[in-house]
Amino acid sequence: MSVSAIESTLQQMASLATQAAGPSAGKSADEQPLKGTEPGSFSGELKAAVGRINELQQSAGNTAMAFQTGDPGVALHEVMVDMQKASVAFQMGVQVRNRLVSAYKDVMNMPV
Incomplete structure (x- = not known):
């Protein structure tokens, strides 16, 4: 599975979750972003999707x-x-996780 396909799936997931949730409340002041979870980064988008x-x-x-x-x-x-x-x-979310794990296993099993 290509990176663009994964990103496309995550974008679709984010837009559907946003539509389903409607207007959401603001984030709490004590919520600290983790290193590498900036908006737009892969881990940031994944964390946001799990949060939604x-x-x-x-x-x-x-x-x-x-x-x-x-x-x-x-x-x-x-x-x-x-x-x-x-x-x-x-x-x-479970299906996205399964696809990511499958892609990781495929990459790890590639001959070098």
């Missing part, structure tokens, strides 16, 4: 908890849509 998947899962969990506690402002269909968004995002 985490936000979707937390949002879905909060919506489900609100529904279970009887919040009148939360409907069942909202809970189901949020849970499905989180599930799809997680499955896509």
